Amino acid sequence: MKIQKTEIVDTFAEAFKMWGARVVITADTKQWARAAAASMTGFATSVIRCKLEAAVECEIRKEDTPDHRPGVSVLLFTMSSKTIAGQLIDRIGQCVMTCPTTAAYNGLESEKTVSVGGKLRFFGDGYQISKVIGGRRIWRIPVMEGEFLIEDTFGIQPAVGGGNLIILGTNKYTALQAATAASNAMREVAGVFLPFPQGVVGSGSKIGARYKSMIASTNDAYCPTLGSISSKGVLPENVEAVYEIVADGLNEEAVKEAMRRGMHAAAGKGVMMITAGNYGGELGKYKFYLHNIIKESNT
Amino acid sequence: MTTTFLRLHTQPDVPLEAEAISPVAIAGLSELGIEHLPVLHGNIKAKIGDFFKVTGKGVPDILLEGDLGKIKMIGAGMSAGSITIEGNVGMHVGIGMSGGEILVKGNASDWVGPEMSGGRIVVKGNAGHMIGSAFRGQAIGITGGEIFIHGDAKNEIGNSMRRGLIAIGGDAGDFTAVNMRAGTVIVMGKMGVRAGAGMIRGTVVCFEDAPMLPSFEFSCKYQPLFLRLYLIRLQENGFENKITDQHLNGKYRRYSGDGIELNRGEILLFSR
Numbered sequence: 001m002k003i004q005k006t007e008i009v010d011t012f013a014e015a016f017k018m019w020g021a022r023v024v025i026t027a028d029t030k031q032w033a034r035a036a037a038a039s040m041t042g043f044a045t046s047v048i049r050c051k052l053e054a055a056v057e058c059e060i061r062k063e064d065t066p067d068h069r070p071g072v073s074v075l076l077f078t079m080s081s082k083t084i085a086g087q088l089i090d091r092i093g094q095c096v097m098t099c100p101t102t103a104a105y106n107g108l109e110s111e112k113t114v115s116v117g118g119k120l121r122f123f124g125d126g127y128q129i130s131k132v133i134g135g136r137r138i139w140r141i142p143v144m145e146g147e148f149l150i151e152d153t154f155g156i157q158p159a160v161g162g163g164n165l166i167i168l169g170t171n172k173y174t175a176l177q178a179a180t181a182a183s184n185a186m187r188e189v190a191g192v193f194l195p196f197p198q199g200v201v202g203s204g205s206k207i208g209a210r211y212k213s214m215i216a217s218t219n220d221a222y223c224p225t226l227g228s229i230s231s232k233g234v235l236p237e238n239v240e241a242v243y244e245i246v247a248d249g250l251n252e253e254a255v256k257e258a259m260r261r262g263m264h265a266a267a268g269k270g271v272m273m274i275t276a277g278n279y280g281g282e283l284g285k286y287k288f289y290l291h292n293i294i295k296e297s298n299t
Numbered sequence: 300m301t302t303t304f305l306r307l308h309t310q311p312d313v314p315l316e317a318e319a320i321s322p323v324a325i326a327g328l329s330e331l332g333i334e335h336l337p338v339l340h341g342n343i344k345a346k347i348g349d350f351f352k353v354t355g356k357g358v359p360d361i362l363l364e365g366d367l368g369k370i371k372m373i374g375a376g377m378s379a380g381s382i383t384i385e386g387n388v389g390m391h392v393g394i395g396m397s398g399g400e401i402l403v404k405g406n407a408s409d410w411v412g413p414e415m416s417g418g419r420i421v422v423k424g425n426a427g428h429m430i431g432s433a434f435r436g437q438a439i440g441i442t443g444g445e446i447f448i449h450g451d452a453k454n455e456i457g458n459s460m461r462r463g464l465i466a467i468g469g470d471a472g473d474f475t476a477v478n479m480r481a482g483t484v485i486v487m488g489k490m491g492v493r494a495g496a497g498m499i500r501g502t503v504v505c506f507e508d509a510p511m512l513p514s515f516e517f518s519c520k521y522q523p524l525f526l527r528l529y530l531i532r533l534q535e536n537g538f539e540n541k542i543t544d545q546h547l548n549g550k551y552r553r554y555s556g557d558g559i560e561l562n563r564g565e566i567l568l569f570s571r
Contacts, residue, residue: 067524067528067531068527068531103524129500130481131525131529132443132462132463133528133529133532134528134532138525138528146521146523147525149525
């Protein structure tokens with residue numbers, strides 16, 4: 001199967017069940033909201049070492065935020081429902097509350113919730129005040145600039161982590177251009193975020209290594225410099241650079257849609273192949289078959 | 300039919316206690332069944348049918364017509380559904396309600412929403428004394444819900460309230476939020492004397508200047524972000540003409556009190 005001149009490999013992306021939360025950060029200005037979001041989503045590219053994955057989902061118009069100030073939506077995923085509350089508390093507490101003029105609201109309606117503001121309120125040292133506004137409990141924590149607002153509980157829900165595309169280019173420039181185009185297209189999908197820098201991975205990994213201490217190591221099968229050395233080498237001769245895009249989403253449909261848009265955006269001159277990473281289908285709950293995604297979108 | 304209609308055909312001589320006019324009480328009843336529900340005319344037992352013409356079976360949405368200024372306790376204990384009152388209403392409307400909505404298009408008498416724990420009461424006109432207040436002898440007033448009075452209200456609004464929101468579009472009388480435990484009272488007009496007397500926690504907001512008790516101390520002038528959430532909610536619920544951008548973005552003078560109690564309450568006065 002081809003899109004333009006790019007071959008779409010008949011394979012699938014293997015993805016995992018994760019737990020997701022959405023945090024709506026608002027501030028007096030867009031710049032401060034962005035600053036808080038950037039801080040909160042720092043060091044959050046992969047659960048392998050960061051213990052969570054997080055990124056900005058989108059910016060929100062001030063008319064659409066709870067306090068009618070400029071906002072940024074952040075998605076944060078962990079592997080377990082038991083660890084997500086701690087991550088939210090730590091990251092909102094250290095990265096959002098410390099950022100001038102910000103407030104943090106729950107952005108995910110869900111039956112399952114975790115206490116976040118309910119724990120961070122203790123920073124108020126007894127001076128915190130609770131308000132129930134339209135059925136939502138908000139904590140007012142007195143801080144040096146005035147008050148920090150945070151919602152008492154945040155909804156969490158099962159989510160999908162690890163949807164991916166691997167883009168094989170004839171040179172670094174075209175491959176990165178294609179990956180960037182794919183990344184931009186994929187980030188437009190609501191409920192999806194790309195946890196790596198600008199959404200593009202320059203050093204994808206495989207599970208395990210020859211060293212016992214490593215749970216992941218370089219994906220040698222796709223390293224152009226190892227074309228003649230690695231026993232798993234799969235790269236066609238003309239491929240000079242490979243980029244991966246990892247997409248996490250609040251549900252399967254969102255990830256699928258992001259992958260569809262990504263393939264269409266990346267395909268074209270200089271991109272020889274688009275494939276996907278999997279582990280034989282035995283580890284992840286979800287399988288996203290590239291051909292099926294394309295076929296479904298054509299029907 | 301999706302609404303149960305009750306039209307007043309005989310004005311009671313003395314106040315009529317009509318707890319039965321509530322979605323809970325009429326649920327599933329026929330017209331005749333509703334007309335036979337008991338009411339108390341002074342101290343005499345009577346039936347709804349003695350005063351109202353009922354049209355439609357008992358469904359969760361009730362429409363009442365006529366001058367109901369002498370009809371008390373409408374919507375007692377309601378937990379869902381809606382009651383629309385085309386004119387005025389008597390005392391104790393929404394007593395003990397925990398959900399649903401009551402809309403009074405005219406004026407309401409005293410004691411709107413006593414012992415309320417949820418739901419919403421909206422009065423388009425004025426209201427009397429003791430809105431959302433504890434009954435005499437009770438330590439705790441309303442424990443939740445919202446009471447929106449678009450006009451003026453009289454004394455002791457939110458007496459001993461523990462939770463919930465009371466918004467007054469016009470002026471408030473004296474002793475607003477007296478003995479307040481927690482919750483929020485927002486007055487968009489003027490406020491009488493001794494607001495917040497004996498309050499332990501909670502918030503009183505007034506768009507106009509108001510006399511402060513000496514047991515309240517000035518803390519600071521600031522822009523309370525949490526108040527935006529309340530004001531936006533109120534704008535979305537019919538107060539858009541009373542709440543301006545100045546109120547949303549402006550500064551408020553914060554007073555802490557009551558010093559004779561825990562001193563964790565606050566009165567916020569809009570600063571022009």
